[in-house]
Amino acid sequence: MIEALDVLGLRPIKILFTTMAAALMATTAFTADPIPADLRAMALATFKALPSTTPAVVNNPITPEKIVLGKALFFDPRVSASGVFSCNSCHNLATGGDDNLETSIGHGWQKGPRNAPTALNAVFNIAQFWDGRAEDLKAQAKGPVQASVEMANTPGQVIATLKSMPQYVEWFSAAFAGDADPVTFDNFAKAIEAFEATLVTPAPFDAFLNGDDAAMTSEQKQGLTLFMEKGC
Amino acid sequence: MIEALDVLGLRPIKILFTTMAAALMATTAFTADPIPADLRAMALATFKALPSTTPAVVNNPITPEKIVLGKALFFDPRVSASGVFSCNSCHNLATGGDDNLETSIGHGWQKGPRNAPTALNAVFNIAQFWDGRAEDLKAQAKGPVQASVEMANTPGQVIATLKSMPQYVEWFSAAFAGDADPVTFDNFAKAIEAFEATLVTPAPFDAFLNGDDAAMTSEQKQGLTLFMEKGC
Numbered sequence: 001m002i003e004a005l006d007v008l009g010l011r012p013i014k015i016l017f018t019t020m021a022a023a024l025m026a027t028t029a030f031t032a033d034p035i036p037a038d039l040r041a042m043a044l045a046t047f048k049a050l051p052s053t054t055p056a057v058v059n060n061p062i063t064p065e066k067i068v069l070g071k072a073l074f075f076d077p078r079v080s081a082s083g084v085f086s087c088n089s090c091h092n093l094a095t096g097g098d099d100n101l102e103t104s105i106g107h108g109w110q111k112g113p114r115n116a117p118t119a120l121n122a123v124f125n126i127a128q129f130w131d132g133r134a135e136d137l138k139a140q141a142k143g144p145v146q147a148s149v150e151m152a153n154t155p156g157q158v159i160a161t162l163k164s165m166p167q168y169v170e171w172f173s174a175a176f177a178g179d180a181d182p183v184t185f186d187n188f189a190k191a192i193e194a195f196e197a198t199l200v201t202p203a204p205f206d207a208f209l210n211g212d213d214a215a216m217t218s219e220q221k222q223g224l225t226l227f228m229e230k231g232c
Numbered sequence: 233m234i235e236a237l238d239v240l241g242l243r244p245i246k247i248l249f250t251t252m253a254a255a256l257m258a259t260t261a262f263t264a265d266p267i268p269a270d271l272r273a274m275a276l277a278t279f280k281a282l283p284s285t286t287p288a289v290v291n292n293p294i295t296p297e298k299i300v301l302g303k304a305l306f307f308d309p310r311v312s313a314s315g316v317f318s319c320n321s322c323h324n325l326a327t328g329g330d331d332n333l334e335t336s337i338g339h340g341w342q343k344g345p346r347n348a349p350t351a352l353n354a355v356f357n358i359a360q361f362w363d364g365r366a367e368d369l370k371a372q373a374k375g376p377v378q379a380s381v382e383m384a385n386t387p388g389q390v391i392a393t394l395k396s397m398p399q400y401v402e403w404f405s406a407a408f409a410g411d412a413d414p415v416t417f418d419n420f421a422k423a424i425e426a427f428e429a430t431l432v433t434p435a436p437f438d439a440f441l442n443g444d445d446a447a448m449t450s451e452q453k454q455g456l457t458l459f460m461e462k463g464c
Binding site (some may be wrong): 082 | 304307308309310314321326327331332337341
């Protein structure tokens with residue numbers, strides 16, 4: 001699910017996800033706890049169901065060619081100065097979209113100052129990074145490659161590396177067909193944003209929000225009630 | 233392709249692959265260079281075509297369940313002490329089965345003493361590690377997890393980590409259905425071997441060895457001739 005942005009504003013979305021999951025899984029509510037008749041309406045005041053399709057993003061029409069390129073870039077450690085880290089190193093799509101570490105380990109085994117947020121559903125965050133300093137994913141994607149404690153690379157070196165591989169030149173040319181010089185750092189970021197926009201994971205909770213009463217068990221509904229009552 | 237084991241013996245297979253690729257790509261042979269009429273027969277004295285199916289391995293029948301489990305393990309950084317490295321970190325299947333580094337970077341940013349060999353077609357190596365100290369992949373797979381400069385983990389910790397995840401317990405139980413205690417370090421290694429046995433990459437050279445004259449260009453055949461004449 002995503003938060004109702006006008007309600008919670010800039011608050012990082014991950015806290016909501018994590019706390020919510022904990023509430024749904026670990027609730028010790030008694031089976032006799034009442035489930036409000038208008039639970040869905042109550043929930044919809046705070047949450048919105050994830051969409052069923054890849055969302056549009058600002059100034060970056062999503063195309064299959066950009067997604068293919070962005071997926072390759074997301075998993076490619078050659079974009080880091082060391083050749084060790086890819087986006088997927090800290091935003092591991094096989095383990096919930098992050099690295100399960102308190103703070104990530106980066107270039108030279110340095111520890112970053114903040115926990116890596118999940119890349120799953122990140123396209124719906126109203127801003128990126130924990131302090132919201134990046135407007136969207138295409139702005140965010142330029143950060144970790146250059147951060148000294150993460151990939152420690154430079155835009156020039158990233159582009160030189162990518163241009164050295166004919167397959168990447170071909171992928172960039174297909175994804176940004178109108179550009180005279182398609183292999184640029186801006187396009188690198190746009191392709192990653194396009195791939196990340198596909199990382200949308202509707203769950204039973206979304207089905208419940210969408211009208212399916214049977215999508216959640218009574219215990220889960222009790223947990224949701226408790227979660228909202230406590231103002232989590 | 234794979235080397236004829238009786239000819240080259242224990243010589244690491246990767247040298248052959250790499251040099252061969254360089255010869256095929258970078259050959260400056262003149263187009264007038266002759267191509268021996270019996271080129272295929274000459275090549276078959278040294279090389280064998282990769283098989284078209286997943287090969288059998290000793291003491292470890294390959295099953296779909298083991299492959300599923302082994303694939304998950306291969307990509308899972310949670311088997312390392314730091315949570316940073318998976319098998320795929322140094323044997324990256326997206327970049328030729330290795331990490332493109334002179335020597336790999338491991339736990340605490342230590343550099344290993346040797347170049348990471350590719351996991352592609354590694355099932356055909358007559359021994360594993362550059363010094364051949366592991367008999368097969370199931371023996372090899374136990375090494376990097378425990379090496380202090382690589383994943384720096386212990387078998388006990390690996391198994392404790394895996395047992396903490398119900399999905400892994402389910403996967404191990406399905407893959408080793410006859411075992412009273414399926415989540416073991418031996419089975420961990422067998423599952424990885426089963427997955428790695430699927431990493432077989434027949435190429436145009438294999439098609440040529442299998443009888444397709446058109447699979448290689450004249451320039452490639454000249455390169456192959458040169459490669460064999462020089463005794464690479």
